[in-house]
Amino acid sequence: MVNIEKAPEGIEGPGFMATNLDQVIGLARKNSLWPLPFATSCCGIEFMATMASTYDFSRFGSERPSFSPRQADLLMVMGTIAKKMAPVLRQVYEQMAEPKWVIAVGACASSGGIFDTYSVLQGIDEVIPVDVYVPGCPPRPEQIIDGFLRIQDLAANEPLTRRSSEEYKRLLAKYDMK
Amino acid sequence: MQELTAPADYLPIAMQLIFAIGFIVTTMVATHLIGPKRKTDVKQEAFECGIESVGNARNPFSIKYFLTAILFVLFDIEVIFMYPWAVNFKDLGWTGFVEMLVFMSFLLMGFFYVIKRKALDWNH
Numbered sequence: 001m002v003n004i005e006k007a008p009e010g011i012e013g014p015g016f017m018a019t020n021l022d023q024v025i026g027l028a029r030k031n032s033l034w035p036l037p038f039a040t041s042c043c044g045i046e047f048m049a050t051m052a053s054t055y056d057f058s059r060f061g062s063e064r065p066s067f068s069p070r071q072a073d074l075l076m077v078m079g080t081i082a083k084k085m086a087p088v089l090r091q092v093y094e095q096m097a098e099p100k101w102v103i104a105v106g107a108c109a110s111s112g113g114i115f116d117t118y119s120v121l122q123g124i125d126e127v128i129p130v131d132v133y134v135p136g137c138p139p140r141p142e143q144i145i146d147g148f149l150r151i152q153d154l155a156a157n158e159p160l161t162r163r164s165s166e167e168y169k170r171l172l173a174k175y176d177m178k
Numbered sequence: 179m180q181e182l183t184a185p186a187d188y189l190p191i192a193m194q195l196i197f198a199i200g201f202i203v204t205t206m207v208a209t210h211l212i213g214p215k216r217k218t219d220v221k222q223e224a225f226e227c228g229i230e231s232v233g234n235a236r237n238p239f240s241i242k243y244f245l246t247a248i249l250f251v252l253f254d255i256e257v258i259f260m261y262p263w264a265v266n267f268k269d270l271g272w273t274g275f276v277e278m279l280v281f282m283s284f285l286l287m288g289f290f291y292v293i294k295r296k297a298l299d300w301n302h
Contacts, residue, residue: 068225088228095221095228098214163214178218 005031022160029073029099030156031061033148036072036096038089040079043106043138047078050141060148069096074151075128078138080108081121093128094177099163101151104130105144107137129171245297256285 008027010019035057039047051057051065058064066072069092081089093102104124107113110133112122124130131154134147162168172178224231263270263278270277292298 070225091220091228094218095223095225098216160214163216177220178216 022158023156025160026156026158029158030152033060033062033074033101033151033155034064034066034072035062035074035076035148036066036069036092038075038077038079038092040077040081040085041108043078043109043136046138046141047076047105047144050144055141055145057145057148060145060152062148069093072096073100073155074148075100075102076105077102077109077124078105080113080115081124082119083121084119086121086124086127089124090127099155099158101131101154102128103132103134103147103151105134105136105147106139107135109133110135113137127175129175242300249292249297253285253289256282 005027007017008019008023010017010023012018037044037047037051039045049055062074069075073096075093075096077089093100102124104110108115108120109124110130112120114137116122121127132147132150134143136143139147224235259281260278263274266274
């Protein structure tokens with residue numbers, strides 16, 4: 001079944017349609033999120049299944065997983081992040097293009113999971129801001145897709161001014177980013 | 179008889195070209211102008227998979243391998259010419275044989291030159 005995205009609400013008349021820019025850009029962003037898979041362990045294996053034919057991740061507009069942060073919109077962190085990996089993750093996040101979203105897939109990325117130990121980061125939100133957390137150890141592809149749909153909601157409803165707002169700047173300042 | 183095509187008939191194609199290029203230029207400029215940007219020092223750095231980059235990428239390095247690879251391609255092509263000759267060996271007869279001998283001797287001269295110049299000597 002083919003689902004065609006509904007046009008945003010606006011003023012319609014014969015031969016024209018007017019709506020606000022936020023919604024149009026949100027619609028476009030929502031349906032062309034290019035993910036950067038940052039897969040470090042078993043959740044990454046689940047993501048491989050998510051990308052493959054049965055679950056077909058690309059039907060949500062993520063046809064092209066980006067392995068460089070330069071063209072990526074969504075950082076998908078899947079797996080245990082060791083403390084030595086934290087600066088790498090941070091650098092990758094900082095080098096992504098604006099606007100960007102982050103999804104923490106699985107217990108390890110969200111909270112450290114069972115690895116309550118000196119060497120493992122207790123959740124990636126200690127180093128980068130996270131938009132959506134997906135629970136599970138590891139989560140099934142359906143759960144990853146559900147998390148991705150939540151990111152789509154965020155992208156669709158984000159006002160254009162959000163990334164330059166004081167609130168967002170405070171958030172970045174909390175992570176010592178500019 | 180009326181001429182079937184006039185230069186003016188190609189105007190739509192020119193128009194299409196102008197629109198196609200114009201669309202690309204306009205969208206590229208528009209996205210660069212209205213797209214959100216955040217230029218920080220960290221972001222402007224070269225992407226090395228999140229690892230700090232070390233040294234300069236523009237260093238001189240030995241091109242020995244390049245020379246070997248090029249010479250390989252050259253003599254590889256020579257072998258390719260021998261296959262059709264082998265297939266038509268009887269049809270081509272003595273003339274073909276002599277022609278191949280000339281061809282091979284030319285290439286062999288080149289080969290001796292390569293060896294004399296020590297191009298294949300890795301430690302040279």
